[in-house]
Amino acid sequence: MTKRYKVWVSRPLFAEALARLDQHVTLVAEATERQHSPAQLRERLADVDAAIIGLSDRVDAATLAGNERLRVIANLAVGYNNLDIDALTRAGVLACNTPDVLNETTADYAWALLLAAARRVGAAERWLRSGQWTGTMRIDDWLGVDLHGRTLGILGMGRIGQAVARRAGGFDMRVLYHNRHRLPEVTERQCAARWVDQPTLLAESDHLVLALPYTPGNHHIIGAAELARMKRGSVLVNIARGGLVDEAALAAALAAGQLAAAGLDVYEDEPVVHPALLALDQVVLSPHLGSASADTRRNMAHLAVDNVLAGLGLGSAAGDPPTPINPQLLHARPAPGKA
Missing domain, CATH: 3.40.50.720 (NAD(P)-binding Rossmann-like Domain)
Known part of the structure; x- marks a missing residue:
């Protein structure tokens, strides 16, 4: 039996994107928009296998310290200056973003x-x-x-x-x-x-x-x-x-x-x-609205879901996430575990 992974979504997301995740994983999704403190972010990420986060969520070495569970971070944006890619790579965490669709x-x-x-x-x-x-x-x-x-x-x-x-x-x-x-x-x-x-x-x-x-x-x-x-x-x-x-x-x-x-x-x-x-x-x-059309924001959400599922070895693209930032991890880490 395949392990049931746990995924956290740090901000409200379109219902249809969440439903796709819910078919494959145990889903924990925030219902309201909020700012997560570094301590809150560290605590949330320590308890999940993957997460979809926004630009306001800063993930660095301190956030990842002692975290042996997290496998995938999907950034709901093209830019990723909120992510310490070197720290994520050292921790064996695949990082992904949402380019091109916007x-x-x-x-x-x-x-x-x-x-x-x-x-x-x-x-x-x-x-x-x-x-x-x-x-x-x-x-x-x-x-x-x-x-x-x-x-x-x-x-x-x-x-x-x-x-x-x-x-x-x-x-x-x-x-x-x-x-x-x-x-x-x-x-x-x-x-x-x-x-x-x-x-x-x-x-x-x-x-x-x-x-x-x-x-x-x-x-x-x-x-x-x-x-x-x-x-x-x-x-x-x-x-x-x-x-x-x-x-x-x-x-x-x-x-x-x-x-x-x-x-x-x-x-x-x-x-x-x-x-x-x-x-x-x-x-x-304007308040950071460049990608803010209904179609594009939905496409970004679905791309983030694709990255999480594939990064966890689930779905039709298992093991081949569409937009990895540190793709070297795909070949360096072991295949997803079985339960």
């Missing part, structure tokens, strides 16, 4: 932020809702920044960055990008994008979208010096990770008019937003 939805949202920031949608709506529109406006009221015919810069040209670039053709925009490694020529043609170095990207972009992963080496990759190199009156959008941007420096650049506007979906100390940004009308702020 590329197009996140790229859509990048354009939503870009348009809203450039055309001052948020501030204008607040002005209207407060009853200040009397029926007449000056010809120079609420002037924004055009997108059509301008230059779009993309810092980080992975799958999401490429999806952002492909949408630029509809606005007749020139697309520049910077990556550590240049894309193959065929991909550049598909995206109608040209590689440049980072200083050129900053200097020539009218609109700059950040779509690169966060690493310690990328911390504040956009700081005061980089903002000063950007075109005066340009627009910055960050759909990646908050730690990429020095938020105090960004607020100062916006207040000084160096940048015309910014659209932010991510923040360095989420859910806290830098107070200087909150005070500025030329910033569009």
Whole structure:
């Protein structure tokens, strides 16, 4: 008889995804959204074979200390800077994430932020809702920044960055990008994008979208010096990770008019937003909604379930989880035990 594994889901999840887990494992699922303390997280993970967690759940060496049961962690996100992958690998815990299923939805949202920031949608709506529109406006009221015919810069040209670039053709925009490694020529043609170095990207972009992963080496990759190199009156959008941007420096650049506007979906100390940004009308702020469409969030949940089941040796893809972060463990550890 196959062992009945126990799985913890750290946050509310779609009922159909939970039902798939429930067919195979003993399921413990949180019914309400909550912040788990390090001690609570350690206690929960010590009692299960696998878990589906969110970005607010930090799993590191201290969390795993003494844990001899945990086999799989499925992160309900593409990014995984909440996971200490080295510590997980040393502990023999397979880590997985949910890439690709959210590329197009996140790229859509990048354009939503870009348009809203450039055309001052948020501030204008607040002005209207407060009853200040009397029926007449000056010809120079609420002037924004055009997108059509301008230059779009993309810092980080992975799958999401490429999806952002492909949408630029509809606005007749020139697309520049910077990556550590240049894309193959065929991909550049598909995206109608040209590689440049980072200083050129900053200097020539009218609109700059950040779509690169966060690493310690990328911390504040956009700081005061980089903002000063950007075109005066340009627009910055960050759909990646908050730690990429020095938020105090960004607020100062916006207040000084160096940048015309910014659209932010991510923040360095989420859910806290830098107070200087909150005070500025030329910033569009949203609470980490890049993947938040009904279809995409469901697809992310099902991919996390696929990873857990396969990582535990269950289901049709047993032993072959679709998106492992440390796949070397798949060949190094013994097969799931039998009872």
